[in-house]
Structure formats: C-alpha cells, structure tokens
Amino acid sequence: MDDLFPETRERLSLSSGAVLLGGFAQAEAQALLHAVELITQQAPFRHYRVVGGGRMAAAMTACGEYGWVSDEQGYRYVRTDPLTGRPWPALPSLFLALAGRAAQAAGYAGFVPQCGLINRYAPGAGMGPHQDRDEHTMEAPVVSVSLGLSALFQWGGARRQDACRKVPLHHGDVVVWGGPSRSHFHGVLPVRSAQSGTGLGCRYNLTFRVVD
DNA sequence: AAGTCACG
DNA sequence: ACCA
Numbered sequence: 737m738d739d740l741f742p743e744t745r746e747r748l749s750l751s752s753g754a755v756l757l758g759g760f761a762q763a764e765a766q767a768l769l770h771a772v773e774l775i776t777q778q779a780p781f782r783h784y785r786v787v788g789g790g791r792m793a794a795a796m797t798a799c800g801e802y803g804w805v806s807d808e809q810g811y812r813y814v815r816t817d818p819l820t821g822r823p824w825p826a827l828p829s830l831f832l833a834l835a836g837r838a839a840q841a842a843g844y845a846g847f848v849p850q851c852g853l854i855n856r857y858a859p860g861a862g863m864g865p866h867q868d869r870d871e872h873t874m875e876a877p878v879v880s881v882s883l884g885l886s887a888l889f890q891w892g893g894a895r896r897q898d899a900c901r902k903v904p905l906h907h908g909d910v911v912v913w914g915g916p917s918r919s920h921f922h923g924v925l926p927v928r929s930a931q932s933g934t935g936l937g938c939r940y941n942l943t944f945r946v947v948d
Numbered sequence: 949a950a951g952t953c954a955c956g
Numbered sequence: 957a958c959c960a
Contacts, residue, residue, distance in 0.1 A: 789960045790951030811950080866950040923950075 745896045753877070753915030754891070755842040760834070760908050765883055765934070772854055772883075772940060775799045778825045779817050781856055784933045787811070793861035793926075794941075800827040801850040802947045804870065811870045813851065827852050834910075835944040842912035844877045849944035857887065857939040859929035862902040864922040865892055865900060868945070876946035877914025883907055884936035885927050892921035907934050 781795035798804060799842060802813040803824040814861075817824050831852050839847030840901035868878055882905040889911065890900040898921065905911065927939045 784949055784950085785960090786949050787960070788949045788951070788958080790949060792950060794950085806950085868950095893953055 753843075753917035754797070754911070754913035754920070755905055756903060756905075757838055757841055757910040757912065758906075758908070760910070761811050762908070764830075765836070765908055766798075768881070769883060769936075769940070771830055772942075773845070775825045777855065778822075779803070779820060780824075782819055782827070786810050791862070793857070794863055794924075795856040795858075795861075796917070799825045799852045799854070803851060804853055813870060813872075831942065831944065834881065838879050838881075838912055839877055839914075842877065842914070844912065844914050847876060847879065847944075848946070849876075849879070850947045851945045853943045855941040855943070857885070857924065857927045857941070859885070859938065860926050862887075862926035863885055863924045865890055865896065865923040869919060871945055871947040873946060874918050877912050877918060879944040880911040880913075881942040881944075882909045882911075883940040883942070884934055885930060885932055885939040887927045887939050888925040890923040890925060891919075892923075894920060900921055905934060907936075911946045 776797055779797045781797050783795055784792050786792055802815060805814050805818055835849050836847050884907055886906045889903040889905045891903050892898050892900040
C-alpha cells in the first residue's frame with residue numbers, strides 16, 4: 737500500500753471507504769499541469785449552468801471516453817465535447833497511472849477511469865455540497881487530485897443535512913472515496929488567493945471516474 | 949441548485 | 957425563497 741505513494745506526507749481516514757493521500761512528487765505535478773495545458777488547448781475550459789440557471793463558479797473541461805456536461809437535458813456524461821463537436825481529448829497515460837496508483841493505495845485495485853474531469857477554481861470560486869450520481873455505475877471510487885492553490889474540501893455524509901468536515905487540500909494531495917462513501921456529499925469552499933510555492937494563481941482539480 | 953440573494 |  738505505502739510503496740505506491742512513496743512521497744506520501746500524511747494519510748487521513750475520512751470515513752468508511754474514503755482516504756486522503758498527501759503529496760506526490762513535484763516533478764509529477766509539473767507533468768500533470770503540462771498535460772492539463774495540452775488538454776485545454778483541445779477542449780477549452782467553460783462554465784456550465786446548474787439546474788435552475790445559476791452559473792458554476794468553477795470552469796470545467798474533460799478528457800477520456802466520457803466528459804461530464806450540464807445542458808438543457810440535465811447533468812450527464814457524453815462522448816463528444818458540445819463546445820467543439822469533437823471527442824474529448826484522450827486520457828493521458830500519466831493520468832491513468834496516477835489514478836490507478838492512488839486508487840490502489842486507498843484499497844481499490846484495478847481502477848481504470850473512463851473520464852478525467854478538470855475543474856479550475858479561480859480565487860473566490862468554490863462548489864457547493866453535492867453528490868456524484870451521474871455515473872451509470874457507482875461501484876468504482878472517485879479519485880480527486882489537487883494542484884495549485886490550496887482549498888478547504890467539505891466532506892459530508894450520505895444526507896445533505898449531515899455535517900461537513902473541512903479538510904485542507906494542498907498541491908499534490910489526492911482524495912479517494914468509494915464504497916459506502918462513494919455517494920457522500922462533498923464540496924469546495926471558495927478558494928482564497930495566496931502565495932503558494934507553486935506560483936499558480938488558481939486551483940486545478942482532476943477527478944477520475946468510471947462512468948458505465 | 950453542483951447558485952445567488954434577501955432577510956433577521 | 958427563487959421557478960429554471
């Protein structure tokens with residue numbers, strides 16, 4: 737388990753099935769950011785609408801077999817980027833390797849994501865508590881990778897009204913939630929601008945999922 | 949409401 | 957509460 741994350745700084749049990757892994761190598765973070773740059777050249781960041789008409793504060797794009805979109809038909813996964821009309825950019829092997837490694841370290845072997853969502857949080861942007869329930873299967877875990885500015889992750893329970901625990905997430909942290917925690921509510925408090933060692937002016941979050 | 953705003 |  738531990739040898740899969742040799743750079744791990746800390747390991748924090750969140751609840752049944754959810755794990756926070758801390759700190760992969762800086763060189764790997766730079767490679768991940770470079771991959772993000774290449775993806776966003778093909779599938780630009782955009783702001784989706786939430787049900788009800790509001791605008792999501794986080795800018796989003798995706799890579800892999802499926803991408804998450806929000807449109808007049810609701811929240812769903814599609815194989816074609818509605819913005820470009822082209823398939824989503826391929827999941828870089830670096831993403832596949834990191835996601836598989838993190839999932840295995842958290843106790844979920846054989847994780848092969850079909851979707852890599854990329855969320856960009858400018859200072860002030862956050863995401864309210866919600867469940868990830870648009871995937872057709874909930875068997876596989878969600879793997880979440882934090883890059884750039886730090887943020888407070890809100891980790892809730894199975895019900896919206898359950899208390900949320902605030903977990904600081906920093907550049908290089910990975911959160912994995914599966915099993916009973918797969919459908920737990922979670923969100924991100926508005927990101928605050930700060931001088932971080934990364935020099936990045938925003939937070940990037942990569943989330944990896946199996947869709948069907 | 950995966951958002952925003954008003955009001956106590 | 958709002959009423960997409």
